[in-house]
Amino acid sequence: MQETTVVPYFITGIGTDVGKTVSSAIVARALNAWYWKPIQAGLEPGTDQQTVAALADMPAEKILPESYRLLKPASPHWAARDEKVQIDIKKITRDFRNILEHISKTSSGKQYLLIEGAGGIMVPLNEKQFVGDMIKQLSIPSILVSRHYLGSINHSMLSAEYCRMKDIEVKGWIFNGSYGHYADEICHWSGLPQLAAFPELPAITPETIAAQATEWADTLKRIL
Template structure:
């Protein structure tokens, strides 16, 4: 069982942080967002910490916190630093809890640049993590979903499966069939996202998640 899980999205704003909270709660895993950009609205780590109910999870400090709400490589460039993915990998191995999973949340999608040479996809390979893909239905989402699936297959990254969010749509079944990656579940649109909502969704995801994780 691979106890390093990387949560990526088919794009920006598709619900990765809510999914990360649900997966973390379902597995009583630790949570880590290696690179956070755009600090004016608070951090995703703060959001996840506020939404969890279990007393086991540790939400770890980010490796890089960057003020500009931009891609990591640009936000880092503006602060005159370079994101070191070797350091991120070392930290992941240091933070990984014994006997439990470490859930890592990426910034945006697979081809988001972290520095001048390395993309999120490359980091996932370096981490040797299993991937959960977060998707929503919107105009153009099939293209984004299938491009994400194609590049993951091409690079041989281990994929745990899809978690869909937002309003339900038949496109989900098509994406699952075309990609060959299993559907872990879906998180419905919520009027209010709070601890109870996360706890309810985590309880639904726990069984399929654990079953798929044992295959990785």
């Protein structure tokens, strides 16, 4: 069997509802990747794991179980507090290592692993640590997802600056939506390249996800 190389990326965003899950589905389909959401806050009407699996038409074995499944659709630290749970980045790191080992044992060749965060990069996980601390602890490159809206330049630049200050490697931007034409300027000001730009989809279905994955697959494979 060909030797396995696992290439992980952490997909985070400039805020909540900027398109991380849809972006994860498109990238997962384009790269035939594995998908892991370490912290799921909110289980109804469905989880991000279920959404990505359905939209990207992924095999069940490539969807990996969450480290934390929390009932409340809220900031992880708040949802965990409600259930008297303490989110521990060390546990997430152990799970990550076990996942890498599992993929290496069950696959061959180059394998992509997409790890989707909760909310934006500075969403709190507990009283002291944020999503950015989790990325730093996992020691893997990140992908920043931005949605075009009034104020997104500010939120995008603050997220990029935070990564720079924390010495978090960023591979580039994924942009969503059609409001404004900020992508080139955000790339220029942040010094980070565009990986993909997804339009406002008329409907979010496996078919529209597959079409975007096909369009961007070569670019994503070349950069990632």
